[in-house]
Amino acid sequence: MNRVNLLQNRALRALLIPRWPQLGVQLAALAGLGILIAVGLVGSPVGNRNLAIVVVWIAWWALLMLMLVPFFGRLWCSVCPIPLPGEWLQRGAVLGPTASSRGSSGEARAQPRRRGLRWPSRLRNLWLQNATFVGLALTSLAILTQPRTTAWVLIVLVGSAIVVSLVFERRSFCRFLCPVGGVIGLYSQGAPLEVRVVDRDLCTRHIEKTCYTGSDQGYGCPWQVFPATLRTNVSCGTCFECLRTCPYDNVAVNLRPFGEDLFLPGPRRLDETFKALVLLGSVVTYAAVMLGPWGELKAAAAAVGTTAWLVYAGTFLVVTLAIAPGLYWIATSVGRAFSRVRATSAQVLSAFTPALVPLGITAWGAFSVSFLLANLSYLWPALSDPFASGWNLLGAAGVGWSPYASGVAPALQLAILLVGLTWAGAHVRRIADELGGGLRLALPVLAFTLVPTLGLMWLLVG
Amino acid sequence: MNTSKEGRGTKSAGATAKMAKPLLLLSLAVATIGLAPLPIRVAPPSVRHVHLQARSYEYSPALVLVNRGDRVTIELESTDVVHGIFVDGYQLEVKAVPGQPAGLTFIADRPGTFRLRCSVTCGPLHPFMVGRLRVAPDGTFWRAIAMAILALLAGLYLGARTLSRHSSPRPTDTP
Amino acid sequence: MAPRRLSREPLARAAVGLALGLPLGLFLIWGAGQLGGAQLLRARTAEAGGWSPDALTARVGETLHLRLTSEDVLHGFAIGQSDQPAIEVPPGEIVDVELTFNRPGRYVFYCTRWCGPNHWRMRGTIEVEGEGATETPPLPAYVALGIDIDAPHPAAVAPSRRPSAERGAAVGVEIPARLLSRESNLGLSPVELWQALRAEPGTRDLADSQVWDLAAWAMRATVTDEMVAEGQTLFAENCAACHGRDGAGEAAAARPTPPATTASHAHSKEPVDFTDPQAMLGASPALLQGKILRGGMGTGMPYWGPIFTEDQMWALVSYLWNFQFEGWL
Numbered sequence: 006m007n008r009v010n011l012l013q014n015r016a017l018r019a020l021l022i023p024r025w026p027q028l029g030v031q032l033a034a035l036a037g038l039g040i041l042i043a044v045g046l047v048g049s050p051v052g053n054r055n056l057a058i059v060v061v062w063i064a065w066w067a068l069l070m071l072m073l074v075p076f077f078g079r080l081w082c083s084v085c086p087i088p089l090p091g092e093w094l095q096r097g098a099v100l101g102p103t104a105s106s107r108g109s110s111g112e113a114r115a116q117p118r119r120r121g122l123r124w125p126s127r128l129r130n131l132w133l134q135n136a137t138f139v140g141l142a143l144t145s146l147a148i149l150t151q152p153r154t155t156a157w158v159l160i161v162l163v164g165s166a167i168v169v170s171l172v173f174e175r176r177s178f179c180r181f182l183c184p185v186g187g188v189i190g191l192y193s194q195g196a197p198l199e200v201r202v203v204d205r206d207l208c209t210r211h212i213e214k215t216c217y218t219g220s221d222q223g224y225g226c227p228w229q230v231f232p233a234t235l236r237t238n239v240s241c242g243t244c245f246e247c248l249r250t251c252p253y254d255n256v257a258v259n260l261r262p263f264g265e266d267l268f269l270p271g272p273r274r275l276d277e278t279f280k281a282l283v284l285l286g287s288v289v290t291y292a293a294v295m296l297g298p299w300g301e302l303k304a305a306a307a308a309v310g311t312t313a314w315l316v317y318a319g320t321f322l323v324v325t326l327a328i329a330p331g332l333y334w335i336a337t338s339v340g341r342a343f344s345r346v347r348a349t350s351a352q353v354l355s356a357f358t359p360a361l362v363p364l365g366i367t368a369w370g371a372f373s374v375s376f377l378l379a380n381l382s383y384l385w386p387a388l389s390d391p392f393a394s395g396w397n398l399l400g401a402a403g404v405g406w407s408p409y410a411s412g413v414a415p416a417l418q419l420a421i422l423l424v425g426l427t428w429a430g431a432h433v434r435r436i437a438d439e440l441g442g443g444l445r446l447a448l449p450v451l452a453f454t455l456v457p458t459l460g461l462m463w464l465l466v467g
Numbered sequence: 468m469n470t471s472k473e474g475r476g477t478k479s480a481g482a483t484a485k486m487a488k489p490l491l492l493l494s495l496a497v498a499t500i501g502l503a504p505l506p507i508r509v510a511p512p513s514v515r516h517v518h519l520q521a522r523s524y525e526y527s528p529a530l531v532l533v534n535r536g537d538r539v540t541i542e543l544e545s546t547d548v549v550h551g552i553f554v555d556g557y558q559l560e561v562k563a564v565p566g567q568p569a570g571l572t573f574i575a576d577r578p579g580t581f582r583l584r585c586s587v588t589c590g591p592l593h594p595f596m597v598g599r600l601r602v603a604p605d606g607t608f609w610r611a612i613a614m615a616i617l618a619l620l621a622g623l624y625l626g627a628r629t630l631s632r633h634s635s636p637r638p639t640d641t642p
Numbered sequence: 643m644a645p646r647r648l649s650r651e652p653l654a655r656a657a658v659g660l661a662l663g664l665p666l667g668l669f670l671i672w673g674a675g676q677l678g679g680a681q682l683l684r685a686r687t688a689e690a691g692g693w694s695p696d697a698l699t700a701r702v703g704e705t706l707h708l709r710l711t712s713e714d715v716l717h718g719f720a721i722g723q724s725d726q727p728a729i730e731v732p733p734g735e736i737v738d739v740e741l742t743f744n745r746p747g748r749y750v751f752y753c754t755r756w757c758g759p760n761h762w763r764m765r766g767t768i769e770v771e772g773e774g775a776t777e778t779p780p781l782p783a784y785v786a787l788g789i790d791i792d793a794p795h796p797a798a799v800a801p802s803r804r805p806s807a808e809r810g811a812a813v814g815v816e817i818p819a820r821l822l823s824r825e826s827n828l829g830l831s832p833v834e835l836w837q838a839l840r841a842e843p844g845t846r847d848l849a850d851s852q853v854w855d856l857a858a859w860a861m862r863a864t865v866t867d868e869m870v871a872e873g874q875t876l877f878a879e880n881c882a883a884c885h886g887r888d889g890a891g892e893a894a895a896a897r898p899t900p901p902a903t904t905a906s907h908a909h910s911k912e913p914v915d916f917t918d919p920q921a922m923l924g925a926s927p928a929l930l931q932g933k934i935l936r937g938g939m940g941t942g943m944p945y946w947g948p949i950f951t952e953d954q955m956w957a958l959v960s961y962l963w964n965f966q967f968e969g970w971l
Contacts, residue, residue, distance in 0.1 A: 028654060032661035039665030047672070050713045052591055054734020093658070100654035150591040295595045300525025303592045379584060380594055386735075392672040393711060395736035402735075408584060411555035415580075416501075419611055423497075423618045430622020438627065447626075451619050458615055467580060467608035548757055549716045565756035566883030588733040589715055 007265075010203070010257040012248070021258060022248050024100055024223075027083065035086035038159065040391065045156025049393030053383045053406070055152035056391040061159075062149040064384055067377035070369045074189055075263075078196030081189060082242040087162050088179050091170030092227070095121065102224055121174035124181055124229070131276040134187030135283055139325060141184045142287050143318045146294060146306040176227040179242055186242075191280050192366045193238040194266035194359070199259045200232070200241055200248075207255050208233035216247040216256070223249030232256055237266040239277065267359035267432055270439070272352045279330060281361035285457045286329030288368045290321055292464040296375060329457075333361075336453035343449065344442035356440055357450055360432035364454055367425025368461055371418040375465055379408040415466040422458055422465075429454050493621050500613045507604040512536030519543050519583075519598070521550035521563065523590045526583060526598035534603045535578045544568040551586030554600055560586050575602045680707040680738065685717040685731050685753065688760035693751070695766070702746050702772030710737040717764070718754030722949040728754035743770040745777055750948035756883055762944035780952065784932030787829040791932040792939070797833050797923035801854040805832075808969030810859025813852055815844050817860050824864040832857055832923040832966070858967040865960035870971060873961025876954055884942070889916030889965035913941055916965035923966065930959045 011017045020026050037060075045057030052058040073081045093099050141148070141158070148154045162183070169178035179186050202208050208216075208231075216232050219225035226232065228242040232251075235241055247256045293299075294306045294317075305313035337353045346353065385401035396402070410417075430451055437447035515537045520527045521544065533539050543552055543563040551562035556577055563569040585596035676682070684694045690713075700706040710719055712733045719739065720728040731737055743749065753764035784791050820826055821838055830838070836857040839845055845853050878887070885891050891913035914921050934955050937945040946955065964970040 028657070032657055035658070036661040036664040039662055040668060043665050043669045043672075047669070049711070049734035051588065051734035053588060053594055098651055098654075099658050100651050146592070150594075296597060298525060298529030298598060300523065300596070303524050303595050307592055376594070379582075390736070391668070393734050393736065394672055394675055395709065395738070406586065408553065408555060411553075411558065411582070414555070415607070419614070422611075423614055426615055426618040427622045427625065430619040431626035432622075434623045434626025444623075447623065451623070455615060455619070459612060462611040462615065463608060466611060545756070547759065549755055564879075564883075566881070566887065567878050568887075587716055591714070 008257075008259040008261045010259055012254075012258055017258075021245050024249070027245065028100065030084045031086060031089055034084050035089055038086040038163075042156045042159050044391045045152040045159070048152060048391060050152060051393075052150040052152060053380065054387060054393060056387040057152045057155050057159075058149065059380075059383045059387040061155055063377060063380050067373045069185075069189070070366075070373040071377070074192045075196060075366055075370065076198070078193030078198045078238050079189055079241060079243040080198065082179060082186065083244050085179075087159075087183070088166040088170065088176055090163060091167035091178065092176065094167060095170040095175075096224065102219060102221060121170070121177070122172060124173050124177040128181055130181075130274065131187050131191075131280045133181055134184060135276065135280055137182060137184035138187055138280075138287075139283060139322070142291075142325070143321055144309050145291070146303070147309045150307060175225075175229055176242065176244075177229070180228050180240055187280055188284060190239045191277060191284070192362060192369075195264045195362050195366050196238065197261050197263050197265075198243070199238055199261055199265070200243055200245070201235055201257055201259055202233045202251075203255050203257050205233050207253055211253065213252075215250045215252060220250045220252070222252075223247075225250065236269055239266075264359075264363060264428065264432075267362055268435075269359075273355040273358040275351065275355050278333075278355045278358045278361070281358055281365055282329045282333055283325045284365045285361065285368060286325035287321075288365070288372050289329075289457050289460045289464075290324050292372050292375075292461055296372075296464050332456060333357075333453055336449040340437070340442060340446040340449040344437075344445035346440050346442040346446055348440050353440065353442075353446075356436050357433060360429045360436060360450065360454065363425050363428035363432070364457065365425075367421050367428070368457060370425075371421040371461060371465055374414060374418050374421065378410050378414045380406075381409055382407050418465045419462065422461060426454060426458050489621075489624060493617070496617055497614055500610050500617065505604045505606045507606075509534045509536075509604050512538070514538045515540070517541045519552070520546055521552070521585070521596075522546045523548060523550075524585070524592045524596040526552075526596070529598050531583070531598065531600045532603065533575045533600070535575060537575045537602075538572065539575050540570055540572045542568050542570050548589050549587045550589050550596070552598070553584045553586040554581055555584065556581040557600075562587050575600075578602045578605050580605055580607045680709040683708045683710050683719075685710065685712040685719070685757075685764070686714055687758035688763040689758055690714060692764045693753075693766040697766060698751075698768045700741070700743055700768055700770045702743055702770060702774055704742070704772075706741045706743070706768070708739045708741065710739060711735065715757050716755050717757050720752060720754045721768070722750040722752060723951045724749075730755070741768075743768075745774045746770050746772050747776045752949055754879075765948075779947075782932055782935055783828050783928040784935075787926075787928050789829065789926065789929050789932065791929050791936065795831065795924040795929065797831075797920050799833055799836065799850075800919045800923065801836075802851050803854075804968050805851070805854035805858035805966070806968035807855070807858040807862040809852075810855035810857070810862075813848065813856055813859075815848065815856060817856065817863075818842065821860055822863055827861065827864050828928045829926050831926045831929070832861065832963075834926070835860060858963075858970075861963060862967070862970060865956075869957045869960045870964070872954070873957035873959070874964075874971070876950075876958050877961050881958070885913050885916060889962070891915045913943070916962055919966060922962070927956070927959045930962060931955050934958060 012021065041057040041060055044055060048055045048057065069081055096102070144154075148158055165182065166178040169182060170176075208214075213220075214231065215222075215225070217225045223246045225246075227244050227246055228240055230240050232241075232247045243258075245258070248258070294302055301313075302317070305311075305317040308314045334354065337357060338350065341348070341350060341353045348356065382404065383406060385399065385404045389399040389402040389404075390396045391398075408414075433450045433454065434444075434447050437443060437450070440446060512534065515533050517531050517533070517539065519531065519541050531539075531541065541552065541561070543550070543561055545563045545565045545568075547565065549562060549564050551560060552571070553560045554571075554573075556579065557573060559571055559573055561569045561571040579602055581600045581602070583598035583600055585593055587593075589596065681698065683698070686692060686694065698706070698708075708719075710729065710731045712731045712735070715733060717731040718728045719731055719737075720726065721741070726741075729737060729739060747770055749768040749770060751766050751768060753761060755761075757764065817839065821835065827835065836853055839853050839856050839860070840850070845856065848856070877885075916922060933939065933943070934950070935945075935947040937943040937947075950958070
């Protein structure tokens with residue numbers, strides 16, 4: 006069996022379909038978010054002693070990159086607290102759609118009270134998310150060392166989610182704006198978890214399409230996808246709403262082999278390709294700034310607003326928006342010319358996107374391992390004394406810094422990078438074969454995949 | 468639908484069996500590259516004194532080169548605020564106040580490349596203050612490159628043999 | 643079915659309230675803790691504002707409870723001219739200190755850890771009021787002796803080799819008691835001491851360099867081993883960052899600092915070279931102590947008066963001759 010429907014398991018079914026368990030986790034996450042914002046604003050201004058910094062940029066980011074995204078795909082999005090206030094305001098309800106059908110007992114009325122505007126079709130892609138990600142990335146060294154800045158970033162995210170929710174329909178913020186959402190979406194294609202319909206014909210025959218329009222059991226797809234046409238995880242937020250609204254129990258939560266979405270035939274959208282390249286460029290630049298030996302580069306990256314930072318920002322933009330895509334374009338063009346495949350340049354460019362996904366996941370994973378293990382020990386004192394006010398909740402306020410597993414961390418990072426390279430190489434070969442280009446098309450693209458990998462190897466373990 | 472799923476299942480089960488041998492070979496090759504001693508002669512152990520300057524947020528020199536077996540003394544001089552070094556892999560630590568250099572002496576008995584990390588919060592970017600200690604003979608980076616090429620070859624093999632079978636159009640993909 | 647589910651929405655809203663109330667509650671508990679009890683004293687580098695607040699008040703005999711925390715790098719806390727050991731203030735941690743003052747007066751607290759180019763500007767005051775006599779500081783020796791510490795003091799003569807206190811002891815010439823008294827020697831520079839010894843009839847047969855050895859020995863004889871040792875420790879902890887461990891004045895912290903951080907405190911002159919006979923042999927102990935006490939000189943030298951005790955400053959001065967004379971330690 007290639008896929009196992011997890012809903013066949015009674016316990017998982019009881020966990021995923023009713024609203025309460027998910028709401029419970031969401032509320033816990035929301036409480037956590039509130040604490041982090043408060044601590045970020047009034048706690049210690051020392052980054053590595055502030056819970057907001059330590060939890061968000063060490064624990065959460067590493068958890069996301071090493072665990073949630075590679076193994077559970079979009080699962081973070083299903084419990085993410087950031088869009089919740091906006092979503093509740095938009096729906097006029099916290100729990101079920103029936104709250105808005107007060108008075109019209111029994112009648113299925115699942116539409117939000119205010120039907121928001123439809124997100125403009127020109128922007129129904131990843132381009133805006135590319136922009137928000139790059140915008141955040143340019144200032145990231147300041148964000149991830151300054152608790153107040155981190156708190157304000159969280160506030161701005163929650164605030165813009167509220168505004169977008171009130172103006173536009175459903176979860177437009179998550180799908181088209183959230184800087185992290187784009188990253189998770191792209192990389193969740195590699196995860197062994199998906200939400201898909203079981204039988205598409207049944208969906209075609211189902212006239213009401215309650216999975217999109219909603220019913221008294223749940224809301225129409227907040228992520229604005231029609232589950233029956235779902236091909237990849239990119240735009241499915243695994244909110245499990247369609248599990249609740251499908252009257253035929255025709256939606257499955259599947260366990261599948263890793264990276265199944267990457268095998269989908271046909272060209273990809275260029276915004277996805279570009280996203281993958283921006284992420285590759287970013288992780289190499291981050292590693293160079295944070296793990297490289299260049300002190301002035303670090304200082305420049307953190308001094309947002311200064312001339313030095315402008316130079317850094319310019320370099321960052323050139324690397325992520327020009328060099329990474331440029332090298333990739335050169336590689337695919339050389340391969341295309343070399344192998345004389347019939348596909349157009351744009352088709353070849355986008356066709357290799359699946360290979361960039363495992364390359365990117367593992368690059369971010371290896372990078373995350375390096376700072377997670379080196380800095381995780383900051384978590385215990387920060388948890389014990391969140392406001393830096395002399396508390397000792399866990400008795401760990403006095404725990405000093407010490408890097409974990411510093412002897413094996415390099416080998417671990419190397420192994421992760423190698424898995425990514427093998428995985429990416431396999432897809433390059435497969436895609437080249439499918440395009441009819443064979444090795445002549447594959448080799449230049451393989452050479453391209455070596456560039457970020459070798460760069461990271463030098464920065465992380467070399 | 469069900470039949471097609473089962474069909475794919477058998478195929479991949481067969482493929483897994485077929486993959487066992489190449490995978491074994493691959494792991495053997497990786498182990499060889501990773502662990503084989505380097506045929507490099509290293510100078511006999513000596514006493515080595517390294518003066519390491521620390522300032523926010525870098526070390527100078529950024530790379531400390533020693534040979535295996537050397538008795539290494541790193542003299543850390545902080546030039547602006549209090550800094551320290553923690554030597555990854557060796558688990559050694561020393562702190563230095565400006566004006567009062569501090570020494571760290573050890574026998575470099577583990578070859579390889581190790582990160583030096585600042586161990587005193589020296590400013591907002593403190594967690595990113597790193598340097599390197601390289602104990603020769605060290606082939607870490609070269610081994611990594613060899614493994615990367617091997618990984619790509621393995622990928623090529625996998626892509627041609629196994630994964631292409633996957634790409635037979637899935638029934639659920641047709642709209 | 644519907645009414646039952648309807649009744650769950652308020653429950654869900656209550657849960658949301660709970661989720662939002664938890665951080666709010668924690669925040670309020672924190673806020674309540676901020677109100678009473680100890681005085682919070684935040685440490686930041688001088689460039690970022692130094693101590694906050696930098697002026698504290700206390701009453702004689704009453705405990706002043708301070709909660710120290712650093713908001714950037716490692717700082718230290720100490721009260722000038724007191725025996726209390728310095729307290730480390732690591733970033734983000736809370737360090738509680740209780741102070742009691744026996745006498746009224748103005749006390750200076752200062753940072754003891756190198757925390758930035760303007761580390762020594764990181765000071766504050768504690769105004770202690772109440773019963774008791776304020777301690778009047780003794781008149782500085784240089785004032786009592788009428789020495790102008792800003793006047794040039796070149797060495798009129800210089801030794802041909804580094805004088806040695808050890809060799810001086812071995813010369814075997816008796817030095818008159820008036821030239822071995824600490825009080826009278828405070829105002830004498832090594833050159834003046836040498837001239838006085840040269841004029842003694844007992845040194846008529848000695849070479850100039852031997853008289854220099856004698857002068858070194860005479861100076862060494864007026865200070866104790868403990869003083870020199872204490873001076874050495876104080877020098878390493880407080881002075882070496884600028885003056886260098888070897889006294890040559892080229893240490894890292896004295897190098898021109900990036901203008902962005904120190905524009906307002908830029909100093910034009912480098913620290914003096916303690917190994918240069920021209921700079922040192924014309925200076926008397928009282929003059930050197932005066933320079934330590936007052937600081938300034940356009941070099942960024944701190945005002946040590948409120949920090950070091952009289953004894954500590956003399957100990958430092960006694961150690962400084964180590965850069966001129968052999969056999970000193």
